[in-house]
Amino acid sequence: MQLLLRKLTGNSYIIPLIIFCICVWRIFVPQLPANNGLGWDGYRYYLLTVDGLQSQVLDSYLAFRIFPSLFIHVLFKVIGIAFTPANVILAFKIMNTGLITVSAWMVKKIFEKYQLNSVSQLTGFVLIFLNYGVLNFTFYNPVVTDTPAFFLSLELFYFFVRGELINILLIGLIGTFT
Numbered sequence: 001m002q003l004l005l006r007k008l009t010g011n012s013y014i015i016p017l018i019i020f021c022i023c024v025w026r027i028f029v030p031q032l033p034a035n036n037g038l039g040w041d042g043y044r045y046y047l048l049t050v051d052g053l054q055s056q057v058l059d060s061y062l063a064f065r066i067f068p069s070l071f072i073h074v075l076f077k078v079i080g081i082a083f084t085p086a087n088v089i090l091a092f093k094i095m096n097t098g099l100i101t102v103s104a105w106m107v108k109k110i111f112e113k114y115q116l117n118s119v120s121q122l123t124g125f126v127l128i129f130l131n132y133g134v135l136n137f138t139f140y141n142p143v144v145t146d147t148p149a150f151f152l153s154l155e156l157f158y159f160f161v162r163g164e165l166i167n168i169l170l171i172g173l174i175g176t177f178t
Contacts (some may be wrong), residue, residue, distance in 0.1 A: 005118035012112070015125050016104035023097040026139040035090075036085040042143030049073050050083040050144075067177040068095070068148045092142040100138065100149035104129060106158040113161055148178045 007016055033041040047057045048069040058066070072091045081087055107128055111121045129135065140149050152175040159167040 002118065005122055006071055009108075009111075009118045009121040009136050010106065011025055012108050014110045015044060015068060015121075016101055016108060019104040019125075019129050020097065020101040021078050023100050023139075026135060027093045027097065029090070029139065031139060032141045037089050039141045039142050042089075045069050045145070049076075049088050061150055065145045068092075068145050071095075073178060077100055089142055093139060094146075096142055096147040099147050100129070100134060103151050103154045106154055110158055110161055149175070152178055 031037050032039045034040060038046045044057050048062055048066065049053045049072050052070060052073045072088065076083060107115065111124060146165060152171055156171045159171060
């Protein structure tokens, strides 16, 4: 058992790859049926994604949660993708998959920095990633800002551990609008 744990945690990419595979599988499972899969809050984020800064739903509440929707808005404009609910939902699911995967890699790097043993690392991954909030709710109600906020908080800690003050300030600024 110890040998299996050491093999799982010995490589920086194995557990993030497992997390990635679970996320890809979760893209294809059923999601919230309300408002064509957008949910209630997701519908407002969808309208914000479609219209960008010109959106009628942009208020003081959404102004501080605008970054993920604007990111996808700009990406769709540049690539020329139609702003249909299905496309926006898929874009958020793909973004969430990427953010969770990079988060897993950063957590692995943090664990390596503190030289945690294999059992502690595996326990940490289970507690951080294999839970309802990260691997279920993220894909059941994908058009929200929870996953980008989760990613930015882990990224903030990652840069804190590495002592990178400029990156901490930049992530803090982005986090203000997430």
